[in-house]
Amino acid sequence: MFERIIEEAPRFFTYYNLMFVLGAMWRTLLMTLVGCSIGFTVGLGLAVLRRTSAAWLRPARYAAILYVETFRRIPFLVVLFIVLYFIQPIYSGASLLAIATVAVCLMSTAFLSEIIRAGLESVPRQQMESAEVLNFHPGQTLAWVILPQAWKVILPPAVAFVVMFVKDTSLASQLGVVELTYAGKILVNKGFSPLLGFGAILAAYFILSYPLSRLGAHLETRLGTSRNT
Amino acid sequence: MEYDFQFAKVFTELPYLLGGAWLTIQIAFIAFWGGAFLGIFGAIGKVYGGAIARGAIGAYVVFFTNTPALVQIFFLFYALPEAGIVLNPLTAVLIGMVLNSAAYLTDILRAGIISVRKAEIEAALTIGMRPLQVLSYVMLPHVAKTLFAPLSNFFVWLMLGSSIAALFAVEELTGRAINISTSNLRTIETFVVTASIYILLTIIASLFLSFIGRTVFRVKAKVM
Amino acid sequence: MGHLEIRNLHCSYGADDILKSVDLSVDRGEVVSLIGPSGSGKSTLLRSLIGLTPPRMGTVELDGEEINYRNRQSLRHLRDKMAIVFQQYNLFQNMNVFRNVTVAPLKIKKRDKGAVEKTATELLDRVGIGDKHQAYPDELSGGQQQRVAIARALALAPEILLLDEVTSALDPERVNEVLDVIRDLTRDGITMLIVSHEMSFVKEVSTRVAMMDAGSVVEVGPPEQIFDAPKEQRTRDFVGKILRH
Ligand SMILES: Nc1ncnc2c1ncn2[C@@H]1O[C@H](COP(=O)(O)OP(=O)(O)OP(=O)(O)O)[C@@H](O)[C@H]1O
Ligand SMILES: [Mg+2]
Numbered sequence: 001m002f003e004r005i006i007e008e009a010p011r012f013f014t015y016y017n018l019m020f021v022l023g024a025m026w027r028t029l030l031m032t033l034v035g036c037s038i039g040f041t042v043g044l045g046l047a048v049l050r051r052t053s054a055a056w057l058r059p060a061r062y063a064a065i066l067y068v069e070t071f072r073r074i075p076f077l078v079v080l081f082i083v084l085y086f087i088q089p090i091y092s093g094a095s096l097l098a099i100a101t102v103a104v105c106l107m108s109t110a111f112l113s114e115i116i117r118a119g120l121e122s123v124p125r126q127q128m129e130s131a132e133v134l135n136f137h138p139g140q141t142l143a144w145v146i147l148p149q150a151w152k153v154i155l156p157p158a159v160a161f162v163v164m165f166v167k168d169t170s171l172a173s174q175l176g177v178v179e180l181t182y183a184g185k186i187l188v189n190k191g192f193s194p195l196l197g198f199g200a201i202l203a204a205y206f207i208l209s210y211p212l213s214r215l216g217a218h219l220e221t222r223l224g225t226s227r228n229t
Numbered sequence: 230m231e232y233d234f235q236f237a238k239v240f241t242e243l244p245y246l247l248g249g250a251w252l253t254i255q256i257a258f259i260a261f262w263g264g265a266f267l268g269i270f271g272a273i274g275k276v277y278g279g280a281i282a283r284g285a286i287g288a289y290v291v292f293f294t295n296t297p298a299l300v301q302i303f304f305l306f307y308a309l310p311e312a313g314i315v316l317n318p319l320t321a322v323l324i325g326m327v328l329n330s331a332a333y334l335t336d337i338l339r340a341g342i343i344s345v346r347k348a349e350i351e352a353a354l355t356i357g358m359r360p361l362q363v364l365s366y367v368m369l370p371h372v373a374k375t376l377f378a379p380l381s382n383f384f385v386w387l388m389l390g391s392s393i394a395a396l397f398a399v400e401e402l403t404g405r406a407i408n409i410s411t412s413n414l415r416t417i418e419t420f421v422v423t424a425s426i427y428i429l430l431t432i433i434a435s436l437f438l439s440f441i442g443r444t445v446f447r448v449k450a451k452v453m
Numbered sequence: 454m455g456h457l458e459i460r461n462l463h464c465s466y467g468a469d470d471i472l473k474s475v476d477l478s479v480d481r482g483e484v485v486s487l488i489g490p491s492g493s494g495k496s497t498l499l500r501s502l503i504g505l506t507p508p509r510m511g512t513v514e515l516d517g518e519e520i521n522y523r524n525r526q527s528l529r530h531l532r533d534k535m536a537i538v539f540q541q542y543n544l545f546q547n548m549n550v551f552r553n554v555t556v557a558p559l560k561i562k563k564r565d566k567g568a569v570e571k572t573a574t575e576l577l578d579r580v581g582i583g584d585k586h587q588a589y590p591d592e593l594s595g596g597q598q599q600r601v602a603i604a605r606a607l608a609l610a611p612e613i614l615l616l617d618e619v620t621s622a623l624d625p626e627r628v629n630e631v632l633d634v635i636r637d638l639t640r641d642g643i644t645m646l647i648v649s650h651e652m653s654f655v656k657e658v659s660t661r662v663a664m665m666d667a668g669s670v671v672e673v674g675p676p677e678q679i680f681d682a683p684k685e686q687r688t689r690d691f692v693g694k695i696l697r698h
Contacts, residue, residue: 004311072453073428075392077403078420085416126542133503134557134609135532144556148547163295170297174396181300194307202296202304209295 004193012196017187024183025204027097031169031179035104036112036162042105043113047120048142064113071110077171079103084175100172100179104165111161119154120146152223159216166209180204238415239422249405250426256391256401259323261384264330271335276342286335293332299393301325306397318397326394330387337379344375373446381438381452385431392427402426456481456644457502457613462511464494464501471497473668474511481612482642486655488679489665490691495648498665499615502646503537504528515613536606537615541622543602544590550577551586554605562609569608576604580634596627600634613644621650652695656680664688 046064049057071079083103087094123146131141173181184201188194271290274282293301302325309316316324345368358366395404406423410416435452442450455478464472472494479485487495500506502513507522514520515534521527544553554573558564577583580600582593590598599619606614616635620628632654639645639658649655655662655676662679664672664687672685680696683689 070424070428073389073431074424075389075403075427077392077395078406078424078427081406081410082417082420082424085420124542126539127545129505130539130543130545132505133532133535133537134605135529135561136557140560144560145545145547167295167297170299171393171396173299181297181303184300184303188307193311194304195311198300198304198308202300205296205300206292210291213295 005196008193008196012187012192012200020187021180021183021200021204024178024180025208027177028166028169028179028205029208031097031101031104031172031177032162032166035101036108036165038105039108039110040112040116040158042109043111044116046109046113047116050117051120068110068113071107072114076103076107076168077174079107080171080175096172096175096177100169100175100177103172104169107168108161108165112158115157115161116150116154118157119150122153123149155223156216156220159212159219163209163213163216166212167205170205234418235415236418236422238413239409239418242409242413242419243422245409246402246405246423246426249400249402250430252399252401253388253391253403253430256323256326256394256399257384257387260326260330260387260391263323263327264332264334265338267327267331268334268338271331272338272342275335275339276346290332290335293329294336298325298329298390299396301329302393302397319394319399322394322397322399326387326391330383333383334380337376337383340379341372341376344371347371370447373442373448377442377446377448378450378452381435381442381450384438385434385453388431388434389427402430455479456483456516457646458512458514458517459502460512460514462498462501462513463509464497464506465509466506471668472501472508475665475668475670477663477670477673479613479644479646481644483660484639484645484647484658485673486647486649486659486662486676487665488649488652488655488662488691488695493665494668495665496617497668499537499617499646499648503535503615504531533609534611535613535615536609536611537617538599538602538606538619540618544598544605546590549587549589550582550593550601553590553601554608557605558608573604573608576607577601579637580604581630594627595623596630599623599631603631603634603638607638611643613646614638616645616647616649618648618650650695652680664691666691 046068049064050061052061080100080103083106084096084099087099087102127145127149128141131145136144169179170181172179173185176182178186180201184198187197187200271286275286275290278286302321305325306316306318306321309321349368391401392403394401395407398404400408402423406419410419413419431453438452439450442448442452457477457479459475459477459479462472462475463470475494475498477485487498489495497506501508504520504522512519513522515531520531544550545556548556551570551573554576555569558569558572559566574583574586577586580603582597582601582604585593585597590601593601602619603616619635620631623631628651632651635645635647636654636658647655647659657676659676661673662676663670664679664683664685666687672679672683672688674684678684679688680692683692
């Protein structure tokens with residue numbers, strides 16, 4: 001088998017293939033980052049919503065809990081299929097990349113919302129009460145007191161989650177999104193050895209994921225020991 | 230556009246889907262215990278091993294936790310035949326998932342070993358206890374406290390993660406859902422029902438695991 | 454008419470009635486201390502006065518004006534005049550000392566920056582933290598944090614100050630530095646409601662002492678009465694127990 005690799009290598013390591021893999025890498029990253037950024041924003045909204053106490057928001061709070069608990073219990077692959085078959089009949093022009101990104105949003109909203117909620121809860125209650133009796137609006141309390149203290153608890157697991165999702169987006173290959181995993185299949189279908197094709201793809205994932213996971217580990221130790229946590 | 234939901238067509242297939250759910254549980258079980266078996270060696274090696282063992286285990290963990298399980302299995306399934314090893318799909322999936330979960334479990338179990346070390350020190354200070362008492366009153370609580378929740382969550386995570394087996398035509402829950410949807414063409418309904426089964430399955434697993442945690446290991450673990 | 458009139462105040466957490474008809478009248482410039490066994494509702498009374506656990510029934514009047522705890526405007530107005538210091542975690546952990554003291558006057562009241570900073574500097578000098586403007590709360594001792602918390606409470610020039618066991622989370626050697634600051638404040642004529650277990654301090658600074666038990670005020674009187682000649686059996690029991698320790 002090594003003969004085959006050595007024989008194929010010059011044909012494989014070409015500028016064209018490099019650009020092809022880089023493009024796929026970009027789409028993997030795009031799905032993850034766009035999906036998780038939106039997921040973070042909406043998740044923050046849900047986490048804040050769950051902390052409200054107004055009676056008229058009760059149905060919304062229950063809906064938020066239901067959403068979070070539901071989507072954390074469905075495989076990403078199943079969510080991908082549901083989103084695909086939901087969106088396609090309604091809006092046939094949607095690109096596969098966009099559809100997969102919507103699925104990432106749905107999942108990451110649920111998971112990140114839980115992470116954010118734990119972070120918000122780590123801030124002592126008296127901090128909010130101190131702000132309240134100084135006549136801070138709830139929004140001011142959130143922006144000036146709670147979030148600045150909570151982000152240190154939120155960030156490490158949030159980064160870890162994003163790292164996990166870089167890998168999970170490989171399932172989007174199933175829809176036909178030309179991200180890294182699909183790119184690997186294409187390379188192998190073109191006749192390259194699976195060892196080379198999937199080997200290169202594994203390396204590409206590693207290049208994306210490893211620095212991010214190091215960053216997460218670094219944040220965890222840095223923020224864990226820094227002052228005013 | 231009006232969509233006419235027809236769940237009845239899926240409900241008739243419920244027994245077939247539940248059969249798939251049973252395979253899902255089995256796959257998760259094998260991935261968990263296979264991974265735990267390897268992971269114990271990994272964790273012991275990582276803590277007590279020499280520089281070479283530690284380096285090798287570290288590299289293994291870093292590689293498997295930073296690449297997707299799906300591509301790892303593709304690699305096993307398509308690249309190993311190059312070396313003359315042909316695996317059937319289920320075997321490839323199982324081997325891939327075991328190797329993958331071994332990496333995560335090495336990390337999780339390492340924390341347990343470190344906690345045992347602390348417990349040993351405590352045990353040394355606890356004079357007048359018989360070995361069995363030391364084990365059940367000192368060691369076990371330590372290990373259970375550090376490990377029970379992460380291990381339980383990991384098991385639930387494996388139940389969901391095992392759905393990638395469907396991409397290799399393994400007929401677990403998601404695989405059977407794909408089969409049904411291609412024949413009855415009620416895709417959304419099929420996958421919504423499938424999702425509900427996953428939700429139910431993981432809720433039951435969570436409840437069961439926290440019950441075991443409370444009664445057997447005396448830990449109040451919040452499982453996913 | 455008192456500065457603060459509390460009539461028939463009831464308060465509950467869920468189904469538990471915690472305050473069962475509290476009556477108390479506090480005159481302008483008075484220092485009233487609340488004493489009583491743990492769980493008698495002292496903290497709850499202070500919290501409900503400032504609207505953190507809104508009363509279920511009864512009235513609170515400030516300068517003869519009834520406070521509506523369900524009305525935002527009324528609550529804001531109340532909190533402009535009333536400040537509270539808790540036992541712990543008072544200071545915003547993400548802001549330095551100076552920011553803690555100036556944030557409300559600057560950002561909430563939108564007062565002139567120069568004037569706010571001048572007041573803050575004076576207040577911090579007064580509580581003995583003049584040299585630590587840039588420090589963050591976790592770089593300070595508990596006693597220093599509480600003194601900053603008092604300065605922050607005073608930065609909006611409240612008419613009424615509520616202090617809930619502000620020394621009980623402190624090391625014994627830090628207690629006095631905080632008590633000194635409070636003692637100093639009592640000379641300003643600011644109305645104060647103090648919950649404290651430091652009985653000799655209570656005796657010294659209070660114009661009156663209110664004994665609470667099981668959610669109501671059972672006896673109010675000058676310190677001499679409460680500590681030396683209590684009229685109520687429950688006060689006698691409590692004071693006897695405390696002073697024996
Ligand atoms: N958040 C809460 N939820 C439910 N019950 C509460 C809550 N806070 C206090 N309580 C109850 O209210 C009662 C009065 O509590 P409170 O804190 O006012 O007492 P206290 O007089 O301040 O006691 P201590 O001297 O221990 O501070 C207690 O029985 C307590 O258990
Ligand atoms: Mg109290």
